[in-house]
Amino acid sequence: MIDRRTQKYDRQLRLWHAHGQSALENANVCLLNGSAVGTEILKNLILPAIGSFTVVDGKAVEVADLGNNFFLTQECLGQSRAKCVTQLLNELNEEVEGKFLEEDPTVLIEANPSYFQQYSLIIASQLPTSSLLRLADICWETNIPLVIVRTYGLFGYARIAVREHHIVETHPDQIVDLRLDCPFPVLRDMVQGYDISQLDSMAYGHIPYIILLLMCLEEWKSVHDGKLPLTSTERSQFKDLIRSKQREDVGENQNFEEALAAAYRAWTPTKIPSHIQDILQDSAADNITEHTPTFWVIARAVRDFVTNEGGGYLPLAGTVPDMHADTESYVKLQTIYRTKAREDCAAVKERVKSILVSSGRSQDAVSEEEIERFCKNAAYLKVIRYRSLKEEYEQCTLTGKKIGNWLSDPDDNIVFYVLVRAADLFYERMQRYPGAGIENVDEDISPMRQCVSELLAQWDRPDAAVSDDLILEIVRAGASELHTIAALQGGIVSQEIIKLLTRQYVPLNNTVVFNGIKSGASVYAL
Amino acid sequence: MSENMPVQSNGGVADLEGRWRDIYTYLERPGPLANDGFEPGDQVKEFLHTLKILVIGAGGLGCELLKDLALMGFTDIHVIDMDTIDISNLNRQFLFRASDVGKPKAEVAANFVMKRVPGVKITPYFGKIQDKDEEYYNQFTIIICGLDSVEARRWINATVITMFDEEDPETFKPIIDGGTEGFKGQSRIILPRMSACYECSLDMQTKPTTYPMCTIANTPRLPEHCIEWASVLEWAKEFPDKKLDGDDPEHIKWLLDKASARAKEFNITGVTYTLTQGVVKNIIPAIASTNAIVAASCANEAFKIATNCATAMNNYMMYVGDQGVYTYTFELQKKEDCPVCGGKAIKVEINPAHTLEDLMDLLMDRKDIQLKKPSLRTGTKSLYMRAPRMLEEATRPNLGKQIRELMEDGEEVTVTDETLPISIQMTVRFTE
Numbered sequence: 001m002i003d004r005r006t007q008k009y010d011r012q013l014r015l016w017h018a019h020g021q022s023a024l025e026n027a028n029v030c031l032l033n034g035s036a037v038g039t040e041i042l043k044n045l046i047l048p049a050i051g052s053f054t055v056v057d058g059k060a061v062e063v064a065d066l067g068n069n070f071f072l073t074q075e076c077l078g079q080s081r082a083k084c085v086t087q088l089l090n091e092l093n094e095e096v097e098g099k100f101l102e103e104d105p106t107v108l109i110e111a112n113p114s115y116f117q118q119y120s121l122i123i124a125s126q127l128p129t130s131s132l133l134r135l136a137d138i139c140w141e142t143n144i145p146l147v148i149v150r151t152y153g154l155f156g157y158a159r160i161a162v163r164e165h166h167i168v169e170t171h172p173d174q175i176v177d178l179r180l181d182c183p184f185p186v187l188r189d190m191v192q193g194y195d196i197s198q199l200d201s202m203a204y205g206h207i208p209y210i211i212l213l214l215m216c217l218e219e220w221k222s223v224h225d226g227k228l229p230l231t232s233t234e235r236s237q238f239k240d241l242i243r244s245k246q247r248e249d250v251g252e253n254q255n256f257e258e259a260l261a262a263a264y265r266a267w268t269p270t271k272i273p274s275h276i277q278d279i280l281q282d283s284a285a286d287n288i289t290e291h292t293p294t295f296w297v298i299a300r301a302v303r304d305f306v307t308n309e310g311g312g313y314l315p316l317a318g319t320v321p322d323m324h325a326d327t328e329s330y331v332k333l334q335t336i337y338r339t340k341a342r343e344d345c346a347a348v349k350e351r352v353k354s355i356l357v358s359s360g361r362s363q364d365a366v367s368e369e370e371i372e373r374f375c376k377n378a379a380y381l382k383v384i385r386y387r388s389l390k391e392e393y394e395q396c397t398l399t400g401k402k403i404g405n406w407l408s409d410p411d412d413n414i415v416f417y418v419l420v421r422a423a424d425l426f427y428e429r430m431q432r433y434p435g436a437g438i439e440n441v442d443e444d445i446s447p448m449r450q451c452v453s454e455l456l457a458q459w460d461r462p463d464a465a466v467s468d469d470l471i472l473e474i475v476r477a478g479a480s481e482l483h484t485i486a487a488l489q490g491g492i493v494s495q496e497i498i499k500l501l502t503r504q505y506v507p508l509n510n511t512v513v514f515n516g517i518k519s520g521a522s523v524y525a526l
Numbered sequence: 527m528s529e530n531m532p533v534q535s536n537g538g539v540a541d542l543e544g545r546w547r548d549i550y551t552y553l554e555r556p557g558p559l560a561n562d563g564f565e566p567g568d569q570v571k572e573f574l575h576t577l578k579i580l581v582i583g584a585g586g587l588g589c590e591l592l593k594d595l596a597l598m599g600f601t602d603i604h605v606i607d608m609d610t611i612d613i614s615n616l617n618r619q620f621l622f623r624a625s626d627v628g629k630p631k632a633e634v635a636a637n638f639v640m641k642r643v644p645g646v647k648i649t650p651y652f653g654k655i656q657d658k659d660e661e662y663y664n665q666f667t668i669i670i671c672g673l674d675s676v677e678a679r680r681w682i683n684a685t686v687i688t689m690f691d692e693e694d695p696e697t698f699k700p701i702i703d704g705g706t707e708g709f710k711g712q713s714r715i716i717l718p719r720m721s722a723c724y725e726c727s728l729d730m731q732t733k734p735t736t737y738p739m740c741t742i743a744n745t746p747r748l749p750e751h752c753i754e755w756a757s758v759l760e761w762a763k764e765f766p767d768k769k770l771d772g773d774d775p776e777h778i779k780w781l782l783d784k785a786s787a788r789a790k791e792f793n794i795t796g797v798t799y800t801l802t803q804g805v806v807k808n809i810i811p812a813i814a815s816t817n818a819i820v821a822a823s824c825a826n827e828a829f830k831i832a833t834n835c836a837t838a839m840n841n842y843m844m845y846v847g848d849q850g851v852y853t854y855t856f857e858l859q860k861k862e863d864c865p866v867c868g869g870k871a872i873k874v875e876i877n878p879a880h881t882l883e884d885l886m887d888l889l890m891d892r893k894d895i896q897l898k899k900p901s902l903r904t905g906t907k908s909l910y911m912r913a914p915r916m917l918e919e920a921t922r923p924n925l926g927k928q929i930r931e932l933m934e935d936g937e938e939v940t941v942t943d944e945t946l947p948i949s950i951q952m953t954v955r956f957t958e
Contacts, residue, residue: 002775002799010614014804014811015708044814047617064547066644070593074542074644092620153552154826154836171848206745322748330747331793441555469558476557480548483597484826487590491818495709495847498815505709508851516826517559519713519839520855 012048019369020169020502021049027120027501030054032105032135034085036068036481037151038125040490042089042098043071045497052097053089054119057082058104068483106131113138121145121497126481129424136161136389145500148389149493152423153477154516155416156489159526160496160507161389164284166295167382168374169504177317177379180213180266181228184316184340190332191215196245205252208325208333209259213266216241216259229267239263254324272306272314272379279381280306288359294366297359298374299381301351305344315344315375345375386510392526399526400459406524407464413513413522415466419474422451433479444475485516492521542644546571549599552835564834574599574832577667581605582655582682584631586812587672587704589621590821592635595670596643598829604649604666606658607632612773618814655682656947660689664697668828671703672821674810676731676896677945679703683716683724684866684948690718702827704820708811709847711820713839714858715827718867721841722858725866729893734808749789749796753805756784772807781806819845865895871938871951878930878956882909885929885954889941895950897943904932904939912944929954 006013013021027050031038034057042053061076061084069085076084082100090098101108105124108115109131116122122139124132124146132148139146143163150157183191191214196207220229220238229238242259272280284292285300305315318341320334349371353363374381392399406414426434426448434444434451452466492512499507511524553574554566564570579600581591584607595603611619611626611634621638622631632650640648651658655678663669669686673679683701691697701716703724716723741747742754761770761781771777782802789797803809823843830838839855846852863870872895876885882902890897902909909932910924911917924932933939935956942949 004613006800007613009617010800010803011809011812012617014800014809015813040818043620044818047620047814049617063542063544066542067545067599068548068597070597070642073642091623093616094624325747326745327747327792327794330745335793435551435555473557473559476552476555478551478555480551482548482552482826482829484594484822484829486822487594487818488822488826491815491820491822492847492851494818495813495815496851498813505847506849512851517830517836518855519823519827519843519853521845521851521853523851 009049016498016502016504020504023502024498025049025051028052028054028118029121029123029497030056030116030119031123031125032056032127033059033125034069034071034081034100035126036065036070036483036486037149037156037490037493038123039069039071039085039089040487041123041125041149041494041497042085043092044491044494046089046092046096046098048498049093049095050501051120052099054099054101055082055086055089056101056103056105056108057085058102058107068481068486070483105135109135109138116144117142119144121147121500123493123497124148126150128427130428133389133393140388140390146389147493147497147500149489150420151481151485151489152416152420153474153480154482154485155420155474155477156485156492156514156516157417157420157511158489158493158496158508159389159511160386160500161510162384162386162500165384165386165500165503165507166293167384167503167506168295168370168377170377170380170382171505172380174321175317175319175376175380176265176321177270177314177319178210178265179270179313179316180210180217181268182270182313183214186336186340187214188218190336191218201247201250203326204247205250205255206324206326206329207255208323208329209255209262210320210323210333211329212242212245212255212259213262216245217266228269235263235267238267258323270313272312276314276379276381279383282383288355290360292359294370295374297355297366298348298352298371301348301355301371302374302378304351305348309347310344314378315348316341317376317379318342319376341375345372348375382506384507384509387526396459400456400461402524402526403459404461404464407461407466410465410467413515413520414524415470416474416513416515417511417524417526418452418455418466419470422448422455423474423479425451425455435475435478436480437478441475441478445472448475482516485514488516489514546599549574553833557836559836561830561834561837566835570833570835571599574829575601577832578602578604578665579828579832580663580666580669581672582669582678583607583672583674584635584650585609585615585672585674586618586706586814586817587821587824588631589619589635590817591670591672591704591825592621592639592648593643594822594825595828596639596646596648598825600828600832601646603646604651605632605636606651606653606655607635608652608654618812618817620814660685663689663699666699668831669699669701670824670828671701672824673703673705676728679724680728680945681947684946687716687718687723687867688948692719700831702824702831704824706812706816706820708813709816711816711845712843713820713823713827713845714842715831715838715840717841719869720860722860723864723867726861726864726868727858728896746788746792746794749785749794749798749801750805752785752788752792752794752797753781753802755788756781756802757806760784770806772803778803778806816845816847819847861894865950866948871953873953873955875955875957876929877958878935879928881926881928882932883925886910886925889952896945897941898945900941900943902939902941904937909933909939930956 034055059081060078061072061081065072071085071088080102082102086098086100145162148159229235246256280303284296318338320337352366356365357363406412423433434448435441449471456462456464496507499505508523509525511526512521514521553570556566581588584605609631610628611622611631613627621635626634630652632652636648636650686699686701689697704713737754742751746752782799785797827838830836840857842858843855862868863872889900899912901911908921910921939952940949941952
């Protein structure tokens with residue numbers, strides 16, 4: 001009736017369905033450093049059954065690791081952290097294969113850059129800046145998604161760097177594509193053949209609102225030179241027109257109420273949203289080769305569909321929202337929309353096939369389901385091109401301009417990004433983090449303040465202010481790794497990784513800072 | 527696993543000096559963002575390691591909470607859960623394995639964390655929160671809820687708030703509450719009578735989707751309508767004495783067949799086993815990541831409240847992860863006439879020519895109090911009581927009587943309901 005795996009993963013399959021699940025199961029991720037936040041991320045990926053993972057870590061387990069990392073026990077003390085966390089993580093799900101490499105990630109990055117090519121995604125946790133920048137370059141060059149994560153006292157930081165991420169199923173709250181202002185022939189014929197004067201009061205109270213709107217709009221256009229209601233006066237006249245169709249003998253008016261509430265859909269012209277237009281016209285869809293990602297192959301087919309069969313419109317989504325109606329008229333309406341959507345999609349499929357063949361690929365290289373999902377979601381696609389870490393760190397003026405603006409609000413969480421960057425600068429100089437491993441915290445305050453000033457000067461924002469209280473607080477934190485922040489940041493980052501790997505829902509662009517005192521996250525495009 | 531490691535009787539563990547280095551970094555140092563009254567040093571560490579904290583629910587949030595609290599230095603943790611482990615829990619409730627299916631969640635979760643984190647004591651209770659009395663709840667310093675039902679939350683909220691005696695500070699118990707749905711979730715802090723309580727925000731709850739009975743019976747359009755028809759109408763007709771069990775595959779299969787037949791008759795597509803089970807059980811999608819975020823936020827607040835090492839959140843955080851990352855943290859306002867923490871009577875206006883039954887309907891429609899089976903009495907007489915049966919029979923004729931026959935304008939009426947452990951005071955004003 002229903003297999004064990006479907007039962008086990010039921011609660012997540014309702015979010016990303018079987019095809020999302022198989023994308024997850026085909027992924028192979030690498031974690032650098034088996035830190036508290038690192039193992040928390042992996043836990044949240046292993047449970048939903050990511051394909052496989054590898055932990056790279058050169059450290060031996062210290063006693064403080066036992067105080068914040070759940071995937072270590074007392075008997076791990078002194079042993080390889082990579083080995084120990086992998087063993088305990090492997091217990092979480094027998095379907096997931098975990099491996100480990102006992103090597104310092106900073107050494108590996110320098111010595112063997114090609115090592116990372118085998119993975120679908122790299123997670124860099126608690127890595128010092130110099131190694132991080134090197135790793136980011138490697139991932140950028142080889143087009144491997146990189147997710148960076150840090151916890152620092154009561155604060156968390158994460159950053160995604162991917163050259164290009166495209167999403168078909170962004171999962172909007174609802175998909176609405178009714179074409180009321182431009183009904184396709186079958187829909188128009190249906191409405192014209194609808195003789196409402198013959199209906200009894202029961203049937204009249206159950207005319208779907210889409211039919212009511214189409215009828216009224218047709219009538220409106222016939223006396224307004226084919227134009228839609230444009231001004232607010234016209235729009236209220238249009239609503240009066242809808243009201244005028246109500247019949248005294250019909251007790252229930254729910255369908256008319258729905259028509260009035262959705263009247264704006266009738267006067268909103270159907271057009272391709274500009275960000276979708278941008279995607280269809282993107283140069284990535286210009287010259288299709290055998291290496292072009294399938295997203296761009298279908299985008300090209302849709303571009304050509306729009307200018308040919310589509311007559312300027314996207315392929316129809318084919319969904320009809322539920323509405324007050326009798327079964328027969330609703331199902332009939334639904335069938336009309338679905339049939340038209342299938343026809344549109346069939347045309348797109350033909351175009352995909354011929355594009356594939358002419359670019360030297362098998363005509364079945366893109367699955368029918370993938371094309372169908374693309375057509376259904378065509379008005380909700382999304383493409384994110386991330387800024388690289390290199391750009392963030394090297395284009396100081398641009399980065400500084402953004403940061404300076406955010407810093408002008410003293411309550412903005414960007415200050416914690418600045419402080420962690422300053423702590424990294426401190427580390428480069430002292431080979432320890434401010435406030436870490438010392439008795440007297442006060443002695444680090446002034447060198448830390450110096451680091452903040454230098455950073456601000458580097459960004460051309462010497463005037464920007466970071467309060468002494470916050471500098472003191474970050475020195476107090478002493479680069480401690482608290483389990484709650486590791487778990488929280490691990491949760492945030494694993495959600496983002498699931499979105500990246502399933503190519504469903506919208507991942508963050510590109511940095512998130514979590515403030516564990518006020519409890520809130522802020523997102524920045526850095 | 528760690529038999530060779532001696533565990534001291536006081537709960538502290540030998541050879542683990544330095545284990546709490548990262549937590550102590552915060553607890554040994556003063557800080558500008560610490561809460562008023564924070565005293566760094568041994569006393570606060572000792573307090574953290576000895577206070578009693580209660581976790582309600584050992585499911586998706588509960589498993590995370592037990593781990594989080596144990597690794598934040600809490601060592602005396604209690605956990606209550608009435609459920610046993612189901613296979614569909616394994617995609618996120620990481621303390622459970624396939625071999626644990628059918629066992630009590632609270633016990634398995636407690637044992638797992640105790641085995642993993644040396645020195646922590648977790649006391650499980652396999653049963654309902656309603657089994658426990660005030661004396662039990664009074665032993666805790668903080669109560670954290672990882673629940674999936676509105677009713678259980680209302681019960682614990684009302685119980686803990688009613689317990690608070692302003693002359694006895696020991697009875698003041700902060701409640702930290704978390705909830706998730708798919709990529710979204712929320713966490714909040716309830717300080718009895720100081721900040722908004724669960725009841726104050728009852729109207730923020732999204733009610734589960736319901737379908738009008740006439741649609742289900744006469745004009746089905748969606749597969750869900752066919753499933754509701756099978757589960758609400760047909761099941762009761764076919765098995766009047768059998769309760770529908772959404773976890774029983776036989777039951778779901780029966781509904782699936784019925785719903786599919788109806789869907790076919792009406793040319794409706796899309797009735798599947800998954801959808802049938804989803805509609806019948808009102809299944810909410812759940813993943814490990816979101817539970818991790820919300821539980822960690824709750825545990826983080828518990829740590830700050832317990833130690834004062836930083837100010838606590840004020841007082842509600844929403845997390846939305848499906849379209850980028852978005853949080854909204856705000857101060858949820860206390861409601862002056864909250865029936866649980868407000869101490870003021872709620873006001874109801876009604877035409878005195880209407881009947882007592884009309885007044886009941888009016889009460890049950892109110893989203894802010896959400897009553898299911900209210901009983902009503904004035905200071906002097908019972909208006910309508912649902913139990914015991916004798917009293918119900920005696921008061922039933924009042925339902926048809928006009929309000930003006932039963933009470934005065936402005937009279938106070940006490941409302942009780944089985945969903946609430948407390949009663950609600952209501953002032954009835956007449957409109958003409």
